[in-house]
Amino acid sequence: MKIAIDAMGGDNAPKEIVLGVMEAAKQFKDVEFILFGKEEAILEHLTDKTRVTIVHTDEKIESDDEPVRAVKRKKNASMVLAATAVKDGEADACISAGNTGALMSTGLFVIGRIKGIERPALAPTLPTISGKGFVMLDLGANSDAKAEHLLQFGLMGSIYAEKVRKIDRPRIGLLNIGTEETKGNELTKKAFELMKEQTAYHFVGNIESRDLLMDVADVVVTDGFTGNMVLKSLEGTGAAFFSMLKMSLMNSFKNKLAAGVLKKDLLALRAKMDYSEYGGACLFGVQAPVIKAHGSSNAHGIFTTIRQARDMIQKQMVETIKSEIDQGKLGGETI
Structure with a gap:
């Protein structure tokens, strides 16, 4: 090849x-x-x-x-x-x-x-606390999307998770403001109905953003506008957390000693949350x-x-x- x-x-x-x-x-x-x-x-x-x-x-x-x-x-x-x-x-x-x-x-x-794919989708694999990671799409290829596009994003993400990430029967979730079927705006409500009725992949329902890193789904689907903001929020939060942690560990001699003891574990934690370890963002479609x-x-x-x-x-x-x-x-x- x-x-x-x-x-x-x-x-x-x-x-x-x-x-x-x-x-x-x-x-x-x-x-x-x-x-x-x-x-x-x-x-x-x-x-x-x-x-x-x-x-x-x-x-x-x-x-x-x-x-x-x-x-x-x-x-x-x-x-x-x-x-x-x-x-x-x-x-x-x-x-x-x-x-x-x-x-x-x-x-x-x-x-x-x-042919048959209405919109492409940008899909990186993001880290989770278990180290397993999850695929999220779309993260910026389409600022506006229709429910039918999200339906197709679920299919492409499912195929990638199964074929490339070797996950048997991957769980596909829809990013929403609540887990209930009735939650969300017009886009997510219609997308939920379409994804619930399809037979191509294993749809597990709505996923809240606070649970993204908790291994609740193998693939999370959303529109590009929302997805891009979520990605940048995760990046910013991660960077801020490690920055604050470093400041705390360096503010006294006692803490510096503790940091020396924990250095290996802290570096391992940082590597675990580095999504570049999963490769790049795929342009599906x-x-x-x-x-x-x-x-x-x-x-x-x-x-x-x-x-x-x-x-x-x-x-x-x-x-x-x-x-x-x-x-x-x-x-x-x-x-």
Whole structure:
């Protein structure tokens, strides 16, 4: 299999991107890599050219570029060329740590949407207290959504949880302001009814945001506007918690001694809550695996994202989504 990688996307490109590819190349002998970006800069960090091809380009999409306009105007940008390689059948998946909006636009406009899927969805795997994690979608691909879109998000999340995360009969929950069937706005009430009636996946009902990290579901579905706010709230809360903990442990000699004793356990706790360990955020609903690595990814974060892409290819996730949609298990051929 071949994976196309935007070597110039992200805060630490190309160094950490290339080092992550080197780590993956050692472990995954069945994967070939196509790196898109400045050849000279890539070669500085490339320690082994085995199964690695470099496609040179000086153009890249910046973090502050307007997504759709950048994709249309920068035809030779590293991100666009990586997606084009997938479209042309030269690669099986695409990875970038660059501009999130641009990658979503690239996936949709260059690679294309799966027939029958109305809207794509951005789906990272987030940590839980058990370390198991859960998939949440949509986290920003669609600010506005219909109930029918949430119904489809549940299907795509369920397939990913089962095929890639190896969860038997994954539990699919709907994010809402209460667990009762009657709670919520017009969107969540209608989505609840549709998800309750479908036969394609195991729907467990409404999930409250306070329970997200408590292993109450394997997949949580919401609209992109709500999902993005929840994600940033979790990120901010986590960062604030560890910041306050550090301040408390450093404010006296006695506490500093305690911190020294607990250092190993605290680092393990922090690693447990680092969602980069689960890989990147998948763009579900397009014709091939497209994965957004975290913008600040180090080499290990890129490695886990490559592992994730490899699993999606091996488990034929896109083909499974197409098959489920064609069989009409959500209540019709298309929505």
